[in-house]
Each structure stands twice: as C-alpha cells, then as structure tokens.
Amino acid sequence: MLRSPAASAPGTTVTLRPAHWTGMGRFFLLGSLCLTLLSCATQVSLERTPGSGAAEKLVLPMHFRADAPHVTGRLNGGKELPMLLDTGASICVLEGAAASANGVRPGRGRPVRIRGIHGNTSAAPAVIRSLSLGPWQVADVPCYVRQGGRLGDLGNVILGIDFVRRHCRFITFDYAHGRVELGFDRSFSPRQGAQVTRAPFRLEDGLPMIRVSSGGLSWDAIVDTGSSWGIVIDQLTATHLGHPHDGASLGRNMVLSGVGGSISADDAGARVIRVPAATVGGRTTAHTDMFVMPGPMRIGSRFWHGSRLTLDFRSRTLWLER
Numbered sequence: 001m002l003r004s005p006a007a008s009a010p011g012t013t014v015t016l017r018p019a020h021w022t023g024m025g026r027f028f029l030l031g032s033l034c035l036t037l038l039s040c041a042t043q044v045s046l047e048r049t050p051g052s053g054a055a056e057k058l059v060l061p062m063h064f065r066a067d068a069p070h071v072t073g074r075l076n077g078g079k080e081l082p083m084l085l086d087t088g089a090s091i092c093v094l095e096g097a098a099a100s101a102n103g104v105r106p107g108r109g110r111p112v113r114i115r116g117i118h119g120n121t122s123a124a125p126a127v128i129r130s131l132s133l134g135p136w137q138v139a140d141v142p143c144y145v146r147q148g149g150r151l152g153d154l155g156n157v158i159l160g161i162d163f164v165r166r167h168c169r170f171i172t173f174d175y176a177h178g179r180v181e182l183g184f185d186r187s188f189s190p191r192q193g194a195q196v197t198r199a200p201f202r203l204e205d206g207l208p209m210i211r212v213s214s215g216g217l218s219w220d221a222i223v224d225t226g227s228s229w230g231i232v233i234d235q236l237t238a239t240h241l242g243h244p245h246d247g248a249s250l251g252r253n254m255v256l257s258g259v260g261g262s263i264s265a266d267d268a269g270a271r272v273i274r275v276p277a278a279t280v281g282g283r284t285t286a287h288t289d290m291f292v293m294p295g296p297m298r299i300g301s302r303f304w305h306g307s308r309l310t311l312d313f314r315s316r317t318l319w320l321e322r
Contacts, residue, residue: 058136058182062173067228068301069173071180073157074132075102081157083133085173085180087311088224088298089160090206092143093123098156099145104128106145114146121146131163136182138167158226162206165313172310173225175301188312188319195322197282201311208311210318212299214278214288215241219297221280223311223318227300231278231290238273238292247271247292256293265293281309281320 060071063082070082081098093114094104106124114123123144131141141163164171170188172181190196201208201223208223212231217240221231238244250272254265270293278288280299308321 056185060134060180062178062180068226076129078102083157083159086158086226087161088222088226089158090162091160092163093158094143094145095156096147169314170310170312174308175305187314188310190321198317198319199282201318212280214275222298224298225301227298229291229300230303232298233290243273247273281318283320
C-alpha cells in the first residue's frame, strides 16, 4: 500500500490512495455545509494532566471537504491551510504550489512514483521545518511534494497516518460532533454511557486494516478516512456476495478523483449494492450499502458518520462509540 519515507528507496513506487468523488449529488453539498457550521461551533483546546505541564490531549475542529475530514494547520508558520487527515495514506503529501508558498522545498533526492487508483504521478522528498495544528507544533516532518494540480477537492495537504502514529497514542475522529482528538500521554478510554464496540486492527505497509464480514464472507479492508465512500469492495467480492452485475449506478455526472487522475464512475464500472448485513469494528448493521469500484478494499468516512472512530495505536484497537 503506502510505505513511510524511511522505507522508500530512490526510484521505488509509493502507493497513495486518497479517493473521493465530485459531482452534482446531494452528499457533496452536505459536506460543504458542514465546513461552515462545524468550524464555527468547535474551539481548539489543549488539555493537560492535573499537576503536570505535559499535554494529554489536543482537540481540534474538524470540517469536511468532499466528505473527508480536514483540520486547519500551518506549514512553517505560514497562513492557515485545510489539511486532510488521511488514515489511508501513510505519508504526508503536499501539492507543489502549497509547498512553494510555505517554504517547503524538495531535496535533491530522486523523485518517487506515487501510484494512485486512476494513474501515476511523481513526487519529491522534502522536510517541513515546522507543522502546527492549533497550539501543537512538530519540527522536521518528512513529506513528499507532488507537482501538478490540486488534489481534487481535498485541498493541498495530506497528513498521513505515519505522522500521527509517530507522535500520538491515539486519534479520535468525532464525526458526530465535528472534532478530532489527539491523545499523547495515555491510551484511549471510551466515554461512559456510550454504546461501544471494538475490534483489533493491524498495520500492513503502514496502513490500518480491519476485518469486514458479510454473507458468510470476510475480508481485510483499510480504515481510510481520506475516502469519502463507505464500504468499498472489488468486483470479485461483489460476485461472491451474489451481486456480479446488479446494483445502482453512481450517476453519469459522477467523477472519481484522486492522486493520479480522474475517471467517470460509469467508465470505472462503479456502482452501489445493498447486502442484508455487514459486521465492521465489532458492530453489525442491517441493510448495508457497499460500493463496487477500483482500488483496494477500504472503509471510507461515509460509513463512520454519526459515530466516534478511534484508532488506539498502543493497543492496536479500533473503537466505535455511538
């Protein structure tokens, strides 16, 4: 999938898969509305352990672009930028114009190839001298600078999971209340009174993987907050689930975009099917929609909406709270 910068030798291929959609559908419009409302409702806070100067947890406002979670941050003390928190990418990626405007200059190392779902592009290694999220500041953050256009509607900066794992014990995406929590000095504890389920996850090529089951089948899927879809499966899995060709089209005007290019949903053969039930993260939901489309099997942000999703890196546990 996506390897961290330390594991990437010159000339190697790095797979980056933030996938989203654009089109005339109502879901995109709802995501745009959340951008305005949630940013106004939530404040940044840095909680500290009583009697200690150490920060225990950072709480940031979370807004949505193309239905994927973003926070606001700064590169090298520059202007505030929307940054995609993408658990489906292990490395940090900057669009060329954003890197140049904030003093992030590619090094002399040989560019690598970034393989997206719909094509390939090149990127050069670089280092962000200072990356700030609210009051939290991290120095010397490895990244890759991608030349070319914007990353679709996802903004100009992708924060991969490796960045979070290096500095935090857990990350919580509170989709229900529009905020992100980063825990530093303790393992995660769910809220009292919440409906809680949990499941183990493992890291494969730096990406969090969990088991999904439906119709007597089970498979591994990437926990991919950078994808605006829900449960994404491939054609073979759809066939085994009894849906070789049926399902609803995503629409003639739908375009699947991501690093590497864009393709129409019809040309990609993308469609949505409904299964009687599916189990994800220890929770079973009835009448579950699944999206059949290119790329690895994954679970995008649409599936997590309305809940709190936590990845506890110390215990390798995924928590879901309702």
